[in-house]
Amino acid sequence: MSLHHRPLRVLALPAALSVLALAACSPGGSQARVDPPATPPADVAGFCAALHEELPETVAGLARTTTEPASDLTASWGGSAIVLRCGIPKPHEMADPAQEGVHVNDVAWLLEKLPDGGGFRFTTGGRLAYAQVRVDQRHAQDAGMLVGLSDVIARTVPEGVSSY
Numbered sequence: 001m002s003l004h005h006r007p008l009r010v011l012a013l014p015a016a017l018s019v020l021a022l023a024a025c026s027p028g029g030s031q032a033r034v035d036p037p038a039t040p041p042a043d044v045a046g047f048c049a050a051l052h053e054e055l056p057e058t059v060a061g062l063a064r065t066t067t068e069p070a071s072d073l074t075a076s077w078g079g080s081a082i083v084l085r086c087g088i089p090k091p092h093e094m095a096d097p098a099q100e101g102v103h104v105n106d107v108a109w110l111l112e113k114l115p116d117g118g119g120f121r122f123t124t125g126g127r128l129a130y131a132q133v134r135v136d137q138r139h140a141q142d143a144g145m146l147v148g149l150s151d152v153i154a155r156t157v158p159e160g161v162s163s164y
Contacts, residue, residue: 032076032083034067040087040129044164047129048073048086050156055084059149060142081139084149086131089164091123101125105150122146124153128160
């Protein structure tokens, strides 16, 4: 995975996002079905709980919605338009040096285009817990989406290499 070590400027993010594409659930509704990851180790779960407490009420102009089942490992905005899962195991895609990556406000992100125009998947790297954000195609164009989430992740999940 190639992670650029220069900060991503907010203006550059829309271009990067428009080339990539994140994930595939239709927005809307007051609840989203989000399967939490398998129970992570206690330290990882603790970082995810801290992140969950600090997550914003809105992302990309979408209000936070409840997830079913309720979990400190998941969050959503705009129904299932933007979905976050924390405490996932290290994705095997991170071992691929050809994968695209970027830094946003001191957080490294692996960027993956999902098939069939399904949107994008962003996964944090270089943190003691992996968080993954799936965004539908429509909302992936909002530069503030990753900026705001990166700020919260930088505050709540310490830098390091997760062994999980």
